[in-house]
Amino acid sequence: MARSTLNLWVGIFVLLGFFSFLMLGFKVGNLSAGGSSSTYTVIAHFDNIGQLKERAPVRSAGVLVGRVKSVSFDPVHYNAEVQMAIDSKYHFPKDTSASVLTSGILGEQYIGLDAGGDDKMLKDGDEIKLVQGAVVLERLIGQFLFNKAQDGGADKGVQK
Numbered sequence: 001m002a003r004s005t006l007n008l009w010v011g012i013f014v015l016l017g018f019f020s021f022l023m024l025g026f027k028v029g030n031l032s033a034g035g036s037s038s039t040y041t042v043i044a045h046f047d048n049i050g051q052l053k054e055r056a057p058v059r060s061a062g063v064l065v066g067r068v069k070s071v072s073f074d075p076v077h078y079n080a081e082v083q084m085a086i087d088s089k090y091h092f093p094k095d096t097s098a099s100v101l102t103s104g105i106l107g108e109q110y111i112g113l114d115a116g117g118d119d120k121m122l123k124d125g126d127e128i129k130l131v132q133g134a135v136v137l138e139r140l141i142g143q144f145l146f147n148k149a150q151d152g153g154a155d156k157g158v159q160k
Helices: 002-028 137-158
Strands: 039-046 057-060 063-074 079-087 097-102 109-114 130-132
Touching (some): 039 063, 057 079
Antiparallel strands (some): 039 079, 057 063, 063 079, 097 109
């Protein structure tokens, strides 16, 4: 009898461990086990989205207000089209701006929304016109080095 009780407790412990890993997987993968609340979709076109992926957070003032629904290439405008699912309890003015930001130096990329001052609010299917793409660290370093090289060459010609 003691052996079967021990087996029962080991089984319960294994099931709890399995469900814990399952919930951890949902949390890490930005998924939710519960039902989704109602959302509305807004669209933004960016010249560069860096490593932005579907299900990336959409934040305003540091608060999670939605998720990236899809990322695709727009063959008409030759840029990235990002569709965002914004929770319907959050409403933003039509002149809201969107930026691709990074949490920390090497952290994940997300969309940051800065609310404007317009009286009209964004509705389902509206486009955010004021956008700023991702800052690419390699370009900044290359530009800095290029400018330093040019400054050094100009200085050598002036000094005697």
